[in-house]
Amino acid sequence: MRVDFVNGVFLFLVIxxxxxxxxxxxxxxxxxxxxxxxxxDYDARIADLEHRLALAEQNQQQASLLTQSSVPAVNxxxxxxxxxxxxxxxxxxxxxxANPDGYVVQGFPYGGEAGPITExxxxxxxxxxxxxxxxxxxxxWLTMALAVEDGEAVVEIEEAWVEATALPAGFGAKFxxxxxxxxxxxxxxxxxxxxxDQPLPYQAFLAGQLIDDGIQVRWLAPTDLFLExxxxxxxxxxxxxxxxxxxxxxxxxxxxxxxxDAGANSSWLxxxxxxxxxxxxRPSGDEDxxxxxxxxxxxxxxxxxxxxxxxxxxxxxxxxxxAEYLQRREDGxxxxxxxxxxxxxxxxxxxxxxxxxxxxxxxxxxxRIDSLTSDNPGPAFDETLLAxxxxxxxxxxxxxxxxxxxxxxLRLQFTRDEAGLIDDNQWGLQYIHSIGAHGAHTF
Amino acid sequence: xxxxxxxxxLLVPLAAQAQLRVFSCEPEWAALAEEIGGELVAAHSATTxxxxxxxxxxxxxxxxxxxxxxxxxxxxxxxxxxxLPALLQKANNRNVRPGSRGFMEASSFVLRLDATQNVDRAxxxxxxxxxxxxxxxxxxxxxxxAAMAERMAELDAENASVYESRYADFATRxxxxxxxxxxxxxxxxxxxxxxxxKSWVYLERWLGLVEVxxxxxIPGLPPTATHLSQLTREFSDGGADVIIRxxxxxxxxxxxxxERTGITAVVLPLSVGGTDGATDLFGLFDDIxxxxxxxxx
Numbered sequence: 001m002r003v004d005f006v007n008g009v010f011l012f013l014v015i016x017x018x019x020x021x022x023x024x025x026x027x028x029x030x031x032x033x034x035x036x037x038x039x040x041d042y043d044a045r046i047a048d049l050e051h052r053l054a055l056a057e058q059n060q061q062q063a064s065l066l067t068q069s070s071v072p073a074v075n076x077x078x079x080x081x082x083x084x085x086x087x088x089x090x091x092x093x094x095x096x097x098a099n100p101d102g103y104v105v106q107g108f109p110y111g112g113e114a115g116p117i118t119e120x121x122x123x124x125x126x127x128x129x130x131x132x133x134x135x136x137x138x139x140x141w142l143t144m145a146l147a148v149e150d151g152e153a154v155v156e157i158e159e160a161w162v163e164a165t166a167l168p169a170g171f172g173a174k175f176x177x178x179x180x181x182x183x184x185x186x187x188x189x190x191x192x193x194x195x196x197d198q199p200l201p202y203q204a205f206l207a208g209q210l211i212d213d214g215i216q217v218r219w220l221a222p223t224d225l226f227l228e229x230x231x232x233x234x235x236x237x238x239x240x241x242x243x244x245x246x247x248x249x250x251x252x253x254x255x256x257x258x259x260x261d262a263g264a265n266s267s268w269l270x271x272x273x274x275x276x277x278x279x280x281x282r283p284s285g286d287e288d289x290x291x292x293x294x295x296x297x298x299x300x301x302x303x304x305x306x307x308x309x310x311x312x313x314x315x316x317x318x319x320x321x322x323a324e325y326l327q328r329r330e331d332g333x334x335x336x337x338x339x340x341x342x343x344x345x346x347x348x349x350x351x352x353x354x355x356x357x358x359x360x361x362x363x364x365x366x367x368r369i370d371s372l373t374s375d376n377p378g379p380a381f382d383e384t385l386l387a388x389x390x391x392x393x394x395x396x397x398x399x400x401x402x403x404x405x406x407x408x409x410l411r412l413q414f415t416r417d418e419a420g421l422i423d424d425n426q427w428g429l430q431y432i433h434s435i436g437a438h439g440a441h442t443f
Numbered sequence: 444x445x446x447x448x449x450x451x452x453l454l455v456p457l458a459a460q461a462q463l464r465v466f467s468c469e470p471e472w473a474a475l476a477e478e479i480g481g482e483l484v485a486a487h488s489a490t491t492x493x494x495x496x497x498x499x500x501x502x503x504x505x506x507x508x509x510x511x512x513x514x515x516x517x518x519x520x521x522x523x524x525x526x527l528p529a530l531l532q533k534a535n536n537r538n539v540r541p542g543s544r545g546f547m548e549a550s551s552f553v554l555r556l557d558a559t560q561n562v563d564r565a566x567x568x569x570x571x572x573x574x575x576x577x578x579x580x581x582x583x584x585x586x587x588x589a590a591m592a593e594r595m596a597e598l599d600a601e602n603a604s605v606y607e608s609r610y611a612d613f614a615t616r617x618x619x620x621x622x623x624x625x626x627x628x629x630x631x632x633x634x635x636x637x638x639x640x641k642s643w644v645y646l647e648r649w650l651g652l653v654e655v656x657x658x659x660x661i662p663g664l665p666p667t668a669t670h671l672s673q674l675t676r677e678f679s680d681g682g683a684d685v686i687i688r689x690x691x692x693x694x695x696x697x698x699x700x701x702e703r704t705g706i707t708a709v710v711l712p713l714s715v716g717g718t719d720g721a722t723d724l725f726g727l728f729d730d731i732x733x734x735x736x737x738x739x740x
Contacts, residue, residue, distance in 0.1 A: 136540075136542060139532075163532075165532075165537065165540060166537040166540070167535065167537065168537065170510055170535045170536070171535055172533075172535040218535065219535070220506070220507070220510045220533075220534065220535045221507075221510075222510060222511050223507060223511075224504075224507055224508070224511075225507060226503030226504060226506055226507040227507075228533075257503070258503075259502070259503025259504065259507075260503060260504045260507075261502060261504040264491070267500065267502040267503065267504060268503075269503050307500060307502075309500075311491070311493045311494060311691070312490075312491070312494050312499060312500075313493070313494050313495055313498075313499075313691055314495075314498045314499055314500055315495055315497070315498040316693070361665050362665075404664075405564070405663070405664060406525070407564060435564070439528070439529075440501060440524065440525055440526050440527065440528040440529035440532075441501065441525070441526075441529060442501050442529045442533060443500055443501050443502055443503055443506075443529075
């Protein structure tokens, strides 16, 4: 307002001068300079006055803020609505040189939702997430997966857990349905994966990811080195378990993680875990005529992750190196798919190693090798999908992705698949977008 | 057995330390905790002044630090939304959960500027609760220091008098320093600044600088070529006195604009340790003012 007024006065003066006096060019220049000086002087003084006024107001308001409350509202990361609601959109366009319909990996009949990405244009899982503190001692999280299966819309409760946040002595507990904390990739949401699909050992041994109903207890050591120990008891309703054995206490797991920093640029995490599960009539392989497994399934994992970013400035440039080794021993009996009940005792291994590099903001490139090996279960399984493969199933993948912000990502991936019955080149495009509240990502 | 014994020896001295362990999200609050607590405090900052506090990883080392902390101090206003909730969730430390006395959201003690009802992400990284970079006005620091001293005295009641007297001493020195800074910075009033990110609104308010533009077209997203050329056209005949960026921000955009417009680009420490001169909180503001006076001649 005041600025306008002053400008108006100047304008008036300028018009007055220019119309009333036919001044020389040099006089005009002089006038202009003087005018400009005057104006900037006034501008500065006005800015100074406004600033002093603002400061006075601010100090006054601050003083009142201080006296009003000694415990102000806390807004560190809590969503602006309660509960925080978010939606994650994914979808892909995937191309195979061989028909993926009958895709199988010799020696490793897949269970659950494991398998290749849908061919062609397809909507992935749409996830609806809600989370909030329940009160001062509990928080809760819900993930609903909305998917289209065989032309019908399906709503699945993917995660629904309550966490006790006020336990003493470094303990934490979670109950409900949750991603098991075994391995490294198992507890990571699909939208946080660095490749569009899970590596072979996760597909073969965990049907992608192990989610089950149960309880988890974690303890964190009071040391500068990150040391976390935990265990889970689960219903045993999900692959590799099945049938909720032991009266619905079918599986349990143990896990240990250590981690720390190596200088200002690097940090690391390493861990081991053990999953003991019991299967009763666990289906795998062909959906209409599945193999059925009854027996014990034990899985051991070892994993290491190294992350690097200059000065720890993640946004500009970073590198992630990640590898996991999984070993499974199954001891029991196979039937179904034309098999008469036959003893089955086999050790199988799988691993993957990957590197993802972000050279400049927004762009990342990555490569991954994933592989499986299996003992031979014996002549009774010759000519079946359970016989050991002649060559170790293996895949080689490269990917490039672009993230406009942390909420949107477009990814191009190419995979050379030497795991299926026919060697295959696969490539695809994937998108991952999210709106609304978005949980902070763990390391 | 010997291993167990060694482990025990390693753990016991840690437990026996009487120090108040402060975990801060940004270095300025660790520095402030040390000013007030002195020897009584062991402060650790999750980020350095060379890191962008919006984007760091919820690293295992930080989880371990939060696990043992007595007091967590963070700027808040969703600045750390991408990592602090994950740290707190994984750290299993009920004494520092938001809402408890061991958690302090620094920006909630001062008047936050630029709070908005509009949370459309098309406008970039906006903080609906207001701009979180409150430490760039020393008057804010004074208010937060008072709150922090009160909190420390409460958490470590045995040493309450020490915190009180150390705080009183700090407050006196701080007010004197503010008076000095304001005298020296008087010529800066009314100077026009282009900033890389909206990190400096509190400094501008304090010194009377006028923000006339940002290098980021959309907050949080890297400056685009289109936006930079637009700025070049807009400011080719002056119209701004200084281009400001923080140490962790890419220097290329501000250098680019400096070359084309002749407006001096300057790096200002956003926190303690951001520049060689910003050795502590006093050095931080000394250096900011020196650099601004040097640049905005």
